[in-house]
Structure formats: structure tokens, C-alpha cells
Amino acid sequence: MLLKNIQEWTLLLVIFGFTAILGNWAGYDVMPLEAIPGMIVLILICLAGFILHKLIPIDFPSVAYIAIIGVIVSMPWMPGSEQVVAWTSKIELLALATPILAYAGISIGRSWTDFMKLGWKTIVIASLVLLGSFIGSALIAEIVLRFQGII
Amino acid sequence: MSNEMLFGLWKDWRLHALVLITVVITEAIGTFSFTIGPGVVMLLPMLYALIIGLALYFTPLVKEKQSKNAEPIIVLGVSLLLAKIGVIIGPDLPEIIAAGPALLLQELGNLGTILIALPVAVWLGLKRESIGMTHSVAREPNVGLIMDKFGINSPEGRGVMAVYIFGTVFGAVFMGLIAGFLATLTPLDPLSFAMASGIGSGSMMAAASGSLVASFPEIENQIVAFAGASNLLSLSTGLYVSIFIALPLTEKLYKKMTKSDEDKKAA
Known part of the structure; x- marks a missing residue:
């Protein structure tokens, strides 16, 4: 069952990734060949997150695993993180x-x-x-960041 | 994510082809910006993509099946987005830890929605709907909380669903428009707005931080790292802020505001 899942996830992530790579090319002039290694890394991070979510029997969302794995593999203390960052930086967030x-x-459309x-x-x-949430958070962030001397 | 929903979705070539064409066209058009007074409004490709997608739904090209199939794929797309946000946060982790106090405290800024929106809701004559509407930004965990406490057919439930639907349909577009505009209009630092962008929705965060990046490209990675970290915090703490602070506070303020109304009427 897990293998079947992995196969479905992979197919859909590859289709999505393919679309994103073409958009990345059309919008941000990154050649698809340059973007492929970064997309593979991102897809592998997603798959690792989905698999952990399936295997670990606690109620922790798969997106949280994925974000945490992403942070771990790109932390400055992590061996090979520079390569991960160099590859994935070819994929624009907006793409x-x-x-x-x-x-x-x-x-x-249905709703x-x-x-x-x-x-x-x-x-x-x-x-x-x-608007209220956005301005409220920005004001508090501004006050604390100034207090800390970061901005 | 229930995986059974995903089976065979990759075979919906009509859906994927339509999305591919939409994406290439909208990315090729690129970002437009215009100024209103001292602020800059950004029109991002994702805005056109949403509008074209919505328009496609009303053409014969999209059948009910494509529209249903699209939904679980959004979750996969958000997963890729979060993986990317993860690898943007990673290299900046020391900086983010340094900014930890600001990141944590600005989560309480989400209560700003109560202070700004609740009085207007009461003033416009809305009743208990306004509690559901204004206690939070109405993402999935907040909707769950209200449903759990009041039920789906309660006024509170209708209120939270209304804001949820608005957020789903227009949240990303709205955040994309106001984020760049406010950051160029007000004297606040773009990094403060970056933190504020993480309100617990991947697409709203991407839209808001995307329009900040378009306005301040020189600090792109910092903006996305702060926005992403704040979004993760919102996802993990948002529900607890709602349960223990936001919802009790909204109910209390609502009672106060409507009581003084009744007193006036009685007098």
C-alpha cells in the first residue's frame, strides 16, 4: 500500500514540478535543465515528509514534516547543504x-x-x-525587531 | 491527506494540460505594478492564474470531474511550496533564531483582526455571526474550532464559513495586493511585513511575501525566510491562540459592544 502511495505521489509531484519548471522558464528565464536538480530535491523532500507522516502514528501534518526536513537539509551545519541551496535556488518560490x-x-469554481x-x-x-491580522502582526514585529536592534 | 483521493489523478491530462497552458501564459505575461499615491500595487502571475482558472471552470473545457480532481492536487502543490520555503529558511536559520522573540510575539498581532473587524461587524448590524467572522483569519483549524464549539448551522458557524470562503477565493489575491502596497506606503520595515505575511495559509503567505519581494528584491531571501518561519509558527500556534485568547476575547468584546447598544435602546 505504501509503495502504491509513493508511486501516486511521485507521479503527481513530477507533473506539478514539470508545470512549475516551464513556468519558471517563461517567467524567470531559468533554463529547465538548470532547474531539474532543484525540483528533484524538492520532490524528494515532499516524499520523505509524506512517508514519515504515514509511518509515524502521531497526528502531525505532513506539510510540517516537509518544512522541517527542508530546513534541516539546508541548515548551514548540514554537510552538503550548500549544494541543496544552490540547486533549489534555481526554482523561484512564485513559480x-x-x-x-x-x-x-x-x-x-464550484464554490x-x-x-x-x-x-x-x-x-x-x-x-x-x-487587514487587521496583517497590520497587527506587522506592528508587533516592528516594535520587537526595533527593540532587539535587528532593524 | 486521504490518499485514496489521489489515486489516478495523474491521468487527468485535460486538467494538467489546462494548468500547464495557464501557467506558461501567466508567467510569460509577468508582473505588473502600478502606484496609488505613495504605495505600489503588484499584480502577480498567480493572480491571473487564479482568474483564468476560475474562468475556465465556466467553460466546457472544465467538467465537474476536473474541478474535483484539482482540489487534492493543491495540497501536493502546497507541499512543494513548503519544501521550497524550508530550504529558504535553512540557510537563514541563525538569523531567524535571533529574531525569535519578534516572530513569537507577532503571532499575537493576529488578534488585530478582532480590534479592527469586530467593531465594524457589530456596527453593520451583524449579530453572533460576527464572532465567527472576526475571531481569527478563518483558516481550517479555526473553522474546525468554531464547528466544534457552535456547530455548522449556528450563526457563529455561518460567520466563520463566510470568511473562510472569502479567504479561499480571494485571500491570496487580497494579501498580494495589500502587502506590497502597505510596505511601500507605511514607514514600517519590510521585514515586519514579511513576518506578518505568515498568517497560516501557504498561498496567502506566498502571495504576500511575493509582492514584498517584488517591491524589495534586494532582501528577497530574508523576506521569504521570515514569512515562511512565521507561517509555520502560525500553523502550529494559531489554533491555541484561537482557543485560549482570541475566541474568549471576541465573545467578551461582542457582549460588551452589544450590551451598550441595548442600554442605549433602553434609555
Whole structure:
């Protein structure tokens, strides 16, 4: 079962990665051949995270494993981390975000009717919710970072 | 992630081809920016990708099946995004540890949503919906909490779902638009806004930090590292901030605000 899972994950990650690499080329002028090693590293990190999530029987999200593995393999104290960073730096963050939002657009089409029912009051308040959280966090960060002398 | 949902999704070539074409076109168009007063608004390719994807849903090219299949693939895409954020955080880890106090404390800034949005919600005449709407940024853990406490058909449940839907449909676009704009408009440091970008949603974080990077390309890695670290913290602490601080505080303030209304009416 795990092997079957790994096969499905890998196929989908490769398809997603292929799209991202072409977007990376069209948008940020990185030749696909240069971007392939970095994409392989990212896919391997994801697979490692998914497998850990399956094997370890505690309720810890797979995305958290993935982020932590990503941090560990690229920490300055980690042997080989320079190579990992050099390869993955060929993949732009935004080149990964664009396909996510393309899939998201196709997916949320189904909730569009729900969205249209929300009404203007909801839209005003939901905007203020995001704005309030963003400004609140930025203000606190600014105060603490200044206090620490980092900025 | 329930893996059974994934089986055979790679075979949906129509879906993948549509996404591929959308991505190449939108990336080739590239980023546009325009100024409103002293601030700069960034239009990123991901914004066009969302709009084209949404438009495609209403064409015969996308069937119900493609739309359903797209959903679990978003999770895989977010996984790749988080792997990338991980390898951006790694090299900057010493710096992030140094900024640890700021990172931890700014999580409490998410309470800003209560202070700004709750009074307006009450003022607009919303009842207990406003508690669900404004206690948090309404991502999955917060929706779960409200459902657990009040149920899906309660006013609070409707409120949190409304903000959740707005966030899902427009959150990334909205954050992408305001992040670069506020960072160029206000005297606050872009790194403060980078930390604020991590509100517990991968796509909103990517949009917000992406528009910050477009405005301040010279500190790209620092911005993404701080935003990514803050997002991880939000994902892991957000629920507890909601349970122990945000939700009780929202309920208390709501009671206070509506009580003074009633007093006025009574007088």
C-alpha cells in the first residue's frame, strides 16, 4: 500500500514540478535543465515528509514534516547543504505558487455560487479580518525587531 | 491527506494540460505594478492564474470531474511550496533564531483582526455571526474550532464559513495586493511585513511575501525566510491562540459592544 502511495505521489509531484519548471522558464528565464536538480530535491523532500507522516502514528501534518526536513537539509551545519541551496535556488518560490493558484481557480469554481451569496457586508468584514491580522502582526514585529536592534 | 483521493489523478491530462497552458501564459505575461499615491500595487502571475482558472471552470473545457480532481492536487502543490520555503529558511536559520522573540510575539498581532473587524461587524448590524467572522483569519483549524464549539448551522458557524470562503477565493489575491502596497506606503520595515505575511495559509503567505519581494528584491531571501518561519509558527500556534485568547476575547468584546447598544435602546 505504501509503495502504491509513493508511486501516486511521485507521479503527481513530477507533473506539478514539470508545470512549475516551464513556468519558471517563461517567467524567470531559468533554463529547465538548470532547474531539474532543484525540483528533484524538492520532490524528494515532499516524499520523505509524506512517508514519515504515514509511518509515524502521531497526528502531525505532513506539510510540517516537509518544512522541517527542508530546513534541516539546508541548515548551514548540514554537510552538503550548500549544494541543496544552490540547486533549489534555481526554482523561484512564485513559480511554485502560480500552478497552485491555477488548480485552485479551477477547484473553487464550484464554490463560486456560495461566494456570490455572501453579500457586501461579509466582503467588507472579511477584508478587514485579513487587514487587521496583517497590520497587527506587522506592528508587533516592528516594535520587537526595533527593540532587539535587528532593524 | 486521504490518499485514496489521489489515486489516478495523474491521468487527468485535460486538467494538467489546462494548468500547464495557464501557467506558461501567466508567467510569460509577468508582473505588473502600478502606484496609488505613495504605495505600489503588484499584480502577480498567480493572480491571473487564479482568474483564468476560475474562468475556465465556466467553460466546457472544465467538467465537474476536473474541478474535483484539482482540489487534492493543491495540497501536493502546497507541499512543494513548503519544501521550497524550508530550504529558504535553512540557510537563514541563525538569523531567524535571533529574531525569535519578534516572530513569537507577532503571532499575537493576529488578534488585530478582532480590534479592527469586530467593531465594524457589530456596527453593520451583524449579530453572533460576527464572532465567527472576526475571531481569527478563518483558516481550517479555526473553522474546525468554531464547528466544534457552535456547530455548522449556528450563526457563529455561518460567520466563520463566510470568511473562510472569502479567504479561499480571494485571500491570496487580497494579501498580494495589500502587502506590497502597505510596505511601500507605511514607514514600517519590510521585514515586519514579511513576518506578518505568515498568517497560516501557504498561498496567502506566498502571495504576500511575493509582492514584498517584488517591491524589495534586494532582501528577497530574508523576506521569504521570515514569512515562511512565521507561517509555520502560525500553523502550529494559531489554533491555541484561537482557543485560549482570541475566541474568549471576541465573545467578551461582542457582549460588551452589544450590551451598550441595548442600554442605549433602553434609555
